[in-house]
Amino acid sequence: MEVTIPTENNGTSWKGGNEKPLGASYGKMMMWFFILSDALTFSGFLGAYGLMRFKFHESWPIADEVFTHFPFLHGLHAPMYYVALMTFILIFSSVTMVLAVDAGHQMNKKKVTFYMLLTIIGGAIFLGSQAWEWKNFIAGTYGAVKLNDGKIIQFVDATGEQITLESFVKPLTSERTQHTANKGLWFVKEAELPPFTLNEVVESFKANPGISIRTEFINPETKAKTIIPHNDAMGFLNEAKSVVKGANLRENEYGKTLFANFFFFITGFHGFHVLSGVIINIIIFFNVIIGTYERRGHYEMVEKVGLYWHFVDLVWVFVFTFFYLV
Amino acid sequence: MTHAQEHNSHTKLIWKVFAILSVITIVEVALGIIKPDALYLTKILGTSPLNIIFLILTVVKAYYITWFFMHMADEKKSLRRAVVWTSVFLIIFLATLLLIEGSYLNDILGPLTKWNY
Numbered sequence: 001m002e003v004t005i006p007t008e009n010n011g012t013s014w015k016g017g018n019e020k021p022l023g024a025s026y027g028k029m030m031m032w033f034f035i036l037s038d039a040l041t042f043s044g045f046l047g048a049y050g051l052m053r054f055k056f057h058e059s060w061p062i063a064d065e066v067f068t069h070f071p072f073l074h075g076l077h078a079p080m081y082y083v084a085l086m087t088f089i090l091i092f093s094s095v096t097m098v099l100a101v102d103a104g105h106q107m108n109k110k111k112v113t114f115y116m117l118l119t120i121i122g123g124a125i126f127l128g129s130q131a132w133e134w135k136n137f138i139a140g141t142y143g144a145v146k147l148n149d150g151k152i153i154q155f156v157d158a159t160g161e162q163i164t165l166e167s168f169v170k171p172l173t174s175e176r177t178q179h180t181a182n183k184g185l186w187f188v189k190e191a192e193l194p195p196f197t198l199n200e201v202v203e204s205f206k207a208n209p210g211i212s213i214r215t216e217f218i219n220p221e222t223k224a225k226t227i228i229p230h231n232d233a234m235g236f237l238n239e240a241k242s243v244v245k246g247a248n249l250r251e252n253e254y255g256k257t258l259f260a261n262f263f264f265f266i267t268g269f270h271g272f273h274v275l276s277g278v279i280i281n282i283i284i285f286f287n288v289i290i291g292t293y294e295r296r297g298h299y300e301m302v303e304k305v306g307l308y309w310h311f312v313d314l315v316w317v318f319v320f321t322f323f324y325l326v
Numbered sequence: 327m328t329h330a331q332e333h334n335s336h337t338k339l340i341w342k343v344f345a346i347l348s349v350i351t352i353v354e355v356a357l358g359i360i361k362p363d364a365l366y367l368t369k370i371l372g373t374s375p376l377n378i379i380f381l382i383l384t385v386v387k388a389y390y391i392t393w394f395f396m397h398m399a400d401e402k403k404s405l406r407r408a409v410v411w412t413s414v415f416l417i418i419f420l421a422t423l424l425l426i427e428g429s430y431l432n433d434i435l436g437p438l439t440k441w442n443y
Contacts, residue, residue, distance in 0.1 A: 022401075022408065029405065035409070039417070040417070043416075043420060047425075048424070050428060055432050057428075057432050058439075064358075088348070088351065091344070095340060102340065147443075217441045310395045313391060317384055325358050
């Protein structure tokens with residue numbers, strides 16, 4: 001018996017022969033199966049989000065009211081525009097990636113380098129945008145009041161538009177100061193205090209008959225949050241526990257804390273994929289520059305990172321739909 | 327450079343796919359901002375027609391990305407099916423069960439939630 005020695009192994013075939021199972025090289029096929037398993041991970045997360053969303057169907061935050069910021073347009077209500085821009089940035093970086101793969105097929109080193117660079121820049125811009133989106137969500141827009149049972153009460157003017165706490169709350173003499181290390185126990189830290197105390201908010205609300213409150217409950221007919229008339233509002237505010245500004249893993253001024261949890265977790269997990277994609281792209285970019293693939297005779301490595309990069313784009317398409325559109 | 331002649335440039339196709347993806351995204355965003363009452367406030371198959379449109383457009387986008395950007399169209403049928411059929415089946419399976427359970431939880435929990443104080 002003879003040992004089969006590959007006569008013509010160009011580095012893309014499996015060890016011990018030129019037979020390629022499923023017609024793909026080892027690396028490419030494993031990248032596909034990794035993508036398959038990662039896709040199932042993401043669908044697990046999005047599925048869990050869907051479960052909770054169906055469970056709290058009548059009180060889930062409305063995305064249009066949460067993500068309303070756009071750079072340089074302060075105070076303007078601009079739902080969706082920013083995230084649409086982010087989607088375009090990611091799709092475009094996918095296009096430059098596939099152009100790099102295409103140039104690799106033609107062994108055009110110059111073009112591969114150029115398009116890889118554009119892809120890296122696109123990925124970096126997307127990451128920055130994601131960070132800005134998080135910053136706005138964490139900082140919050142209006143501020144709200146949390147009840148004892150965890151429900152969120154927001155404030156609206158006579159037309160039903162949401163208003164900020166700053167616009168109607170008058171500060172009283174404050175009895176509570178922020179704890180810092182030099183004011184007491186040096187080893188005890190305190191989370192940042194909300195801008196107003198609960199008492200200030202409730203007293204200012206009583207003094208302003210023109211404003212009213214809004215509960216999380218969505219009217220199924222109009223698909224808008226229910227507004228409670230000013231006179232009935234004290235029933236809710238008597239149950240108030242704390243003032244909430246912004247969103248984090250423990251509370252969320254826009255409504256359900258679960259919404260913030262899922263948002264941070266899923267977009268964070270996706271953002272981490274983008275980050276690792278950018279890093280891998282940078283490594284491959286330098287390999288292209290020093291001519292590794294030119295010498296190897298093929299640019300299949302660019303193709304493989306390309307697959308990963310497109311997958312990241314593919315996941316974003318679904319995240320975009322389920323967090324912002326549906 | 328015999329290698330270069332084997333592979334024709336697909337640049338035209340790539341820009342065409344980019345145009346399709348852009349148009350779909352613009353349509354999605356426009357519908358998401360306008361939210362026409364006839365699509366948003368009516369109900370079909372347990373949700374609004376607008377949501378159905380969004381889901382279909384998302385799947386169309388996923389198809390174009392997988393088939394033309396990830397070159398799934400050029401892979402062997404066996405590899406394509408191993409990846410696509412597996413994921414599509416498992417994802418639909420998981421989503422169906424989770425969403426059914428979610429609406430069951432809502433049926434039970436919804437009437438017990440207090441909304442008047």
